[in-house]
Amino acid sequence: MSEKHKEFKPSSWVIDNKIAAFVMTLILFVAGIQGYQSLPKESFPDISLPNIYVSVVYPGTSPKDMENLIVRPIEKECKSIAGVKKIKSNSLQDYCNVVVEFNSNVNIDVAKQKVKDAVDRAKTDLPKDLPKDPEIIDINFSDLPVMQVNISGDYDLNKLKKYADDAKEKLESMKEIKKVDIIGALEREIQINVDMLKMQSAQISMTDIMRAIQSENLTIPGGSVNMNGIRRSIKVTGEFKNAEQISNIVVQSINGSPIYLKNIAEVVDSFKEQESFARLDKKNVITLNIIKRKGENLIEASDKIVALMDEFQTKSWPKDLKVTLTGDQSEQTRMTLHDLINTIIIGFILVLLVLMFFMGPVNAFFVALSVPLSMCLAFLVMPAIGFSLNMIVLFSFLLALGIVVDDAIVVIENTHRIFANGKRSIVEAAKMAAGEVFLPVLSGTMTTLAPFFPLLFWQGVIGKFMFFLPVTLIVTLTASLLVAYLINPVFAVQFMKPHVENAPKKSLKSTYILFAITIVIGYMINFGMGNLAVVIFLSWLLNHLWLRHKLKKFQEVAWPKFQNKYRDLLVWCLHRPWKMLLSVVILFGVSIIMLVARNGGISFFPIADPNFVYVYTSLPVGTDQSMTDSVTKVIEEKVYKAISWPNPIVKSVITNVTVGVTDPQDEDQGNYPNKSKISVAFVEYGKRNGVSSQAYLDSIRMAIKGIPGAEITVAQEQGGPPVGKPVNIEITGDDYEQLVATSKELLRTLDSLKIEGVEELRSDLQDSKPQIVFDIDRERANREGISTYSIGNEIYLGVLGTDISKYRDIDDDYNIVIKYKDEQRYNVDMLRNLKIVYRDMSMGGMVRNVPLASFADVKYSDTYGVIKRKNQKRVVTISSNVLSGYNENEVVSDVQKALNNFSSPEEVSVKMTGSQEEQAETGAFLGWAMGTSLMLIIIILVLQFNSVSKPLIIISEIIFSIIGVFIGFSIFKMEFSIVMSGVGIIALAGIVVRNGILLVEFTDLLIAKGVPTFDAIVEAGKTRMTPVILTAAATMLGLIPLAVGLNMDFVTLFNTGNPHIYFGGDNTAFWGPLSWTMIFGLSFATFLTLILVPVMYLLTARIKNKVRKYTKKPLDMGVAAKRVEDLIEAEI
DSSP, X not given: OOOOOOOOHHHHXXXXXXXXXXXXHHHHHHHXXXXXXXXXXXXXXXXXXXXXEEEEXXXXXXXXXXXXXXXXXXXXXXXXXXXXXXXXXXXETTEEEEEEEEOTTSOHHHHHHHHHHHHHHHGGGSOTTOSSOOEEEEEETTOSXXXXXXXXXXXXXXXXXXXXXXXXXXXXXXXXXXXXXXXXXXOEEEEEEEOHHHHHHTTOOHHHHHHHHHHHSOEEEEEEEEETTEEEEEEEEOOOOSHHHHHTOEEEOTXXXXXXXXXXXXEEEEEOOOOOEEEETTEEOEEEEEEEOTTSOHHHHHHHHHHHHHHIIIIISOTTOEEEEEOOHHHHHHHHHHHHHHHXXXXXXXXXXXXXXXXXXXXXXXXXXXXXXXXXXXXXXXXXXXXXXXXXXXXXXXHHXXXXXXXXXXXXXXXXXHHGGGTSXXXXXXXXXXXXXXXXXXXXXXXXXXXXXXXXTOOXXXXXXXXXXXXXHHHHHHHXXXXXXXXXXXXXXXXXXXXXXXXXXXXXXXXXXXXXXXXXXXXHHOHHHHHHHHHHHHHHHHIIIIIHHHHHHIIIIIHHHHHHHHHHHHHHHHTSHHHHHHHHHHXXXXXXXXXXXXXOOEESSOOOOOSEEEEEEEOOTTOOHHHHHHHHHHHHHXXXXXXXSSOTTEEEEEEEEESSOSOTTSSOOOOXXXXXXXXXXXXXXXXXXXXXXXXXXXXXXXXXXXXXXXXXXXXXXXXXXXXXXXXXXXXXXXXXXXXXXXXHHHHHHHXXXXXXXXXXXXXXXXXXXXXXXXXXXXXHHHHXXXXXXXXXXXXXXXXXXXXXXEEEOSSOEEEEEEEEOHHHHTOHHHHHTOEEEEEEGGGTSEEEEEEGGGTEEEEEEEEOSEEEEETTEEEEEEEEOBOXXXXXXXXHHHHHHHHXXXXXXXXXEEEXXXXXXXXXXHHHHXXXXXXXXXXXXXXXXXXXXXXXXXXXXXXXXXXXXXXHHHHHHHHTTOOEEHHHHHHHHHHHHHHHHHHHHHHHHHHHHHHHTTOOHHHHXXXXXXXXXXXXXXXXHHHHHHHHHHHHTEEOOHHHHHHHSOOOOEEOOHHHHHHHHHHHHHHHHHHHHHHIIIIIHHHHHHHHHHHHHHHHHHHTOOOOTTOSOOOGGGOOOOOO
């Protein structure tokens, strides 16, 4: 009577329908490749946070008035919006912004609409004469410059600006490009430079001139007339064609006398005062800052920009016009993708090699094939969920590399064991193998995925950034389960053959011919493909002539010996279970002590060598852009000396003044004439020949010290999501004078302590902005019949100037600007004697000229340059970077101790925020995620085993696997990253459990077959030893290339013979802590699976026996220890 075996019906179906399975596999492979090619490719995830930015321009308004008139009404309406996390604002001269930050689970479009509604409600309280409505935008990380086009040559700035405008128009027409900002160019405008003295003698005001221009420069529709059955439209055109026509405009004085504008003003077709400056490698350029649209392919956008510039240079622009492309973010993206893809290939080869030793080349190849097939399935899913191919997704594939093959290893290894070299038919063996391990593999996959499900609920910017990791892993590992049960069994049935000793040798002639044809076709495609075909042929030949015999010897002699040694060791441990358990517990305590005593420090996010070094300069508020440019030139020279320019590892040095001077990842991307930024770009890591760019960052920091009056910060690009500075102290309160005094005292106190590691503490308080106040004596002014508005408007039009109309030509529209002559509008004495022209109705309508000095005093004073608020309280921030070589957390701890000893008024709050705030939130979340993961794993295990003790045995693996992490980090004195190492520990939990399930499940299966418990434990350990070691080794080998930073280029290897091997790089710095966490943890967890799990299983069985004695239930008589020679060998 034949024994009935478990089967998994879908696996049995595909085994019986092999042709359909092979066709589906081919379709999956082709569709997956197409899906990969169509995916947008970026360096970092293209994420949007529900942070809404409201900006308002109100020329001529002081920061304090901006706060009272605009910021407070908007904040008042926004604070009542549901889901708001915090509200921040900045009030500056002429401008303010309010940033409304929502909880990250709020939809960004909903958030934007809610803020729009709130601003609409606030409009009733806003000034009625705002030049334009508040601008409301959402903040997106993709709204960063992806490339700069720098145009220079022996041409005047006007001609260069025309070339820049041509390029801007074409670039902005691309679907990938959101906008293009021009830096360093002159803006054309028609200037009406009024002579104040002539204007006053003619009894004309600035308002009279403005009205005259606006009433002439018009095109007015006049309806239509019916002429012979055809309706012709009528329009009146009076738009200016040139500056001379404007000069000849007649202006009526207040008493009705006409006068030509040219008699009281100079009208010139000129340029605005240069507001921004740009230099590349010490030469003046016009820079186009190109910003990509969200969701578009960065690499495609870059390729199109390069192609367009090439087209301009070859077809449209003169040959001597120099165009230089800098800051190409796609280079970093290409390098990141290139390195990660090559790392995946290296990992794949290492996994394939280790599988060959245990399963033979054919079985190993088809197990390893589950990696690309699982990825192809994932590539089909990713476009549907809006994913791009970025470094987080690619690392997820790398992390999945070793895990993906786990399911296939278990299925194929079990098939191989049951097949027993032909003792059963391969079809029967494949069906039995799939059915036997389906439940443990399913629960193993579920427990592996369980830790990643909580990560889906990670809030905040870091959660959005890391969201791609769990989703990619969940999709890929689910795909691997499908591949293991629907594709791998078919390959096993087709290609797993029994080895027959002394079998007649088959002719290999057809194989040689096939390889020869393949090699010829390869070389016809290209040299690299031909070389690849040759390598495959040589590998096959090596395996056929030599390797397969060595592998057979390993599998039949060496490995069985090792298994027997393991069995002896396991029996020895099972004879002293309590000692083994106690030893592990003690080792856990020792590992904690080791980590505390010897650690490489703790960081929030890993930091790599800089690819960019930014030098941010801030001069006192009110500094003119020309002065800022002059100071920046001095700093530039120091930077060039610090980097030993020209330098082969420095790609370019770009300087910006006014525009593009803030941190690219800051919410505030405004224009500031008192600020500048110098960007030093380094060549790719692999081309630096071992030279660290970190040394240049330190050198620049030392070089730029001692610039009087300038606040200078040196920083590198952020390697992850934007977080605050490591040292970031917020002083908040309502009384601004008290707030200012407290912040200054705190800054003096901290500076006096000279805390090591702090670069330079800087306050964002700006309380020395120079101003001139015309203090109106309202009683005297009213007695003369003059209003404050008429005085202010005259000064506003004359000094600040304003756009009063538009001048249009073929190319564009230009502003017509009215203002006093420069020598008059910058002369305070002349402004004080400015005569206000008006008609005094109390004196019979007499026209009078009254000097401003008769009813206004002029005072020189300082005021606040910016007033910042957070959650409706005024705030001053003191911040600093941490110097290289110092541990962030230790430096912050020293600063915190100083804050604890600082005495501040009760009305003022002093709090450490910035990256420390993010660290606390992240630490709390990761703790919750770990707890939730354990709970999910326990639920899965309890459902599977219908037991409490067995899940606890397996869960103990997770806790004790951290021993390996702690010991590894302490021995090698590695830096522990809160985010990356924390995620690594959580991911480790699911992988560790998987092997424990296989062991416990097989032990239960043996006991159910009647094998004594002690014998079953040993037999299960010996039988499952191979898949346990294989799965752990596959996962670790998949991560090792990234952990050690092994980089090589397979394309150049086959094309030129040069693999460009180097160690290190951004990917290693970023992902290294996570990789090492899992490698250290898995290596120790393998010992736990093979030794501690059997020990605890036996201890649990013995404890249950003692309980049974009291409850008088039948005892398990198979728990007694045995010698090796007394064990029963079971066959399943």
